[in-house]
Amino acid sequence: MPSANNIQRFTRLSLFVTMALVLSYMERFLPILPAFPGIKLGLANIITFIVLIMYSWKDAFFVLIARVTLLSFFSASGISFLYSMSGGLMSLMAMTFALKYLGNTFSLIGISVIGAFMHNTAQMLVLAAVLRSFFIPLSYYPILVLSAVLTGILTGYIVANLHRHLEKLGQS
Amino acid sequence: MNMMKRGDYILIIFLLLFAGVLFLHNMNNIQEKGTMVEIRFADEDPIYVSIDQNTTLDLSHGDLVNILCIEDEKVYMLESNCRDQLCVRRGEISLEGESIVCLPHRISIVILGTDKGDIDALSQ
Ligand SMILES: [Zn+2]
Numbered sequence: 027m028p029s030a031n032n033i034q035r036f037t038r039l040s041l042f043v044t045m046a047l048v049l050s051y052m053e054r055f056l057p058i059l060p061a062f063p064g065i066k067l068g069l070a071n072i073i074t075f076i077v078l079i080m081y082s083w084k085d086a087f088f089v090l091i092a093r094v095t096l097l098s099f100f101s102a103s104g105i106s107f108l109y110s111m112s113g114g115l116m117s118l119m120a121m122t123f124a125l126k127y128l129g130n131t132f133s134l135i136g137i138s139v140i141g142a143f144m145h146n147t148a149q150m151l152v153l154a155a156v157l158r159s160f161f162i163p164l165s166y167y168p169i170l171v172l173s174a175v176l177t178g179i180l181t182g183y184i185v186a187n188l189h190r191h192l193e194k195l196g197q198s
Numbered sequence: 199m200n201m202m203k204r205g206d207y208i209l210i211i212f213l214l215l216f217a218g219v220l221f222l223h224n225m226n227n228i229q230e231k232g233t234m235v236e237i238r239f240a241d242e243d244p245i246y247v248s249i250d251q252n253t254t255l256d257l258s259h260g261d262l263v264n265i266l267c268i269e270d271e272k273v274y275m276l277e278s279n280c281r282d283q284l285c286v287r288r289g290e291i292s293l294e295g296e297s298i299v300c301l302p303h304r305i306s307i308v309i310l311g312t313d314k315g316d317i318d319a320l321s322q
Binding site (some may be wrong): 043105106109110113116128131133134135136143153156157158159161162165167168169170173174175179186 | 201203209210215221224237238240241293297304
């Protein structure tokens with residue numbers, strides 16, 4: 027028998043998955059840089075991160091897996107699934123760790139930058155594994171690191187503000 | 199932003215320096231015009247084509263269509279039926295170290311320089 031608590035939790039998670047999907051989908055309409063594949067704003071990470079802060083890594087894990095899996099139904103290639111999943115998992119693991127043990131050293135912005143950096147590093151490694159060569163991935167890596175810093179700051183800034191406002195609204 | 203901590207700044211500066219050093223390191227091999235085109239598909243052995251011949255290569259495997267053009271010492275993906283079309287939108291490349299990747303089809307194209315040692319080192 028599902029308890030009221032469980033139903034509430036599941037409803038909440040579904041809501042977050044939906045928001046993450048909408049953000050991922052919206053991002054497809056932003057201009058991309060063809061010279062640098064793999065550079066994205068990663069707006070959906072805002073949702074993963076806010077769930078991680080306000081609830082638990084398990085909830086964030088569920089939201090991440092659901093988002094990447096549902097999104098992969100729209101894109102046929104198994105490699106892009108592998109690409110998003112590895113980046114997302116690596117980033118979540120790093121942020122969970124940083125939030126727990128490095129919370130005094132870094133603010134939410136720093137933790138978000140760590141997550142974005144680990145995200146792009148995982149993708150670089152997957153690219154190397156898929157292409158069986160480090161040469162091309164390494165030539166993209168500097169720009170991936172730069173973009174991780176910029177998108178990490180942006181995501182962290184949004185999450186920090188969002189978190190502050192949600193806290194003010196009351197612990198519900 | 200008063201919400202940021204000292205660790206944040208140190209982390210950001212460190213990562214920017216890291217990216218800068220890697221970038222400068224990569225720039226060392228990307229200046230000159232290339233001579234060879236290395237084409238890889240999945241884990242098959244790469245094939246090498248000289249960049250000074252004008253040719254169109256059919257890199258298709260089954261349903262996965264990729265047509266590569268080498269023209270006036272420039273290389274570009276003419277056509278692909280991949281989902282993201284990043285390889286086609288990548289445009290022309292001609293310098294040593296530049297590359298075109300079609301990730302959905304596991305194809306990568308990279309331009310190499312004159313040094314035969316480079317080719318041996320890369321294709322181990
Ligand atoms: Zn392609």
